[in-house]
Amino acid sequence: MAQSTAQERNLRPSADATRERILAAALDLFSERSFEGATTREIAARAGVTQPLLNYHFKTKDELWRAAVDGLFDELDAALTARQEGLRGVDDLTVARLLIREFVHFSATHPQLHRIITQECKNDSPRMDWLVERHIRRNYDAVTAIFERLVAAGHVPNIPAPHLYYILTGAGPTMFVLAPECRRLAGIDPEAPEVVDAHADAVIELIFGHRAEERT
Amino acid sequence: MAQSTAQERNLRPSADATRERILAAALDLFSERSFEGATTREIAARAGVTQPLLNYHFKTKDELWRAAVDGLFDELDAALTARQEGLRGVDDLTVARLLIREFVHFSATHPQLHRIITQECKNDSPRMDWLVERHIRRNYDAVTAIFERLVAAGHVPNIPAPHLYYILTGAGPTMFVLAPECRRLAGIDPEAPEVVDAHADAVIELIFGHRAEERT
């Protein structure tokens, strides 16, 4: 006979659902307020639970931070991997343009990603060590390898890959990371799909220029 | 008869010298650790004084933050104003290239600037309100006006000025803001003058491309 889960039967609250609500609240507050600026009381309130429950699900505040960041990078990896898989057989230049578009879109829908990165990687600390070795290095290696091939093929100006990496890492996400400032200064909503598309267009235009179009 | 100051006569410590040491320590720690992450005890220790002295010179932690940030923007304004004054009569394109170079260099020698901006402008708060209205808006207006003229003259691709502003604000400083990460990932020192020059070259190359050179 088919058996439904406790959650499906609308019985005792599922730990999984509560954990996910806590992780989502944690990610938002850690990225907006910093690790120290986000208190466990505020995270609990945002998740709709009491403060000691955080310690029930995650041993320490630091462990909660790591779990929240793991989930975020898992999502990024899944998005880029899926995109890249779907582009097998496509030429390097087109792939790169589309991956950058995907990256800008992911940055727009997940501004927490670069908020966390810029927050944790500005000074040496255990959290930066963990973040770089567990998540960032893999992306850095992949992105610089792609840029090296593009430079060699003449698709991108002769700029060292590390510089291209940091130019992209800055140019792509900053408008979305600073969305509150952008709304206030420019009076535009960085979350609007047409704004995100325009930004992806602009970043791609500046990195690749009209080179592919010149070839046509 | 010429009278020397107490400080010149090496007598009682000058309040000004102590204030400057406190401001420098505050700027470094606020930008590296966030407002909440930087404790008044750590700032005092870095400045070589005791914690209550911060309250003697600055009424509150928030007032100390504002004074530290004021000093930083004063320095930026002075640098850009002096540079711009020296370029009167030079054509728009050359001025823009040189101002961007100056901006990248300032970002390299003052990574605190964009650490503070990215930290405070990711969510609405009184500190962001103050920062935007007192300092950032003036720069935003000036930079977007320059970009609008450059686009109209065909020197820069037809990209809306707000997008160009955030692309520049991201591409220029990020390598220096994330200097500890960059050392660890890329094995290069973002503070090295040749690295700073290469980065300025790269940013200028991507924004302006070979357009000016094509005209020659």
Add this chain to the structure above:
DNA sequence: GATGATCCTAATCAATTGATCAGGAAACAG
């Protein structure tokens, strides 16, 4: 010489923080 001002530290405080503990409610297993 007395008094006031300046620059500073040690001690202290109230409030807040992250974590722990006791225990309740409800579902599950036998």
Add this chain to the structure above:
DNA sequence: CTGTTTCCTGATCAATTGATTAGGATCATC
């Protein structure tokens, strides 16, 4: 029906934080 497990909250704790207070040392002024 009883005991166990799970998920959770209220109360509490030690440590930390930003700010306040008392007072010392030294210089300036009268």
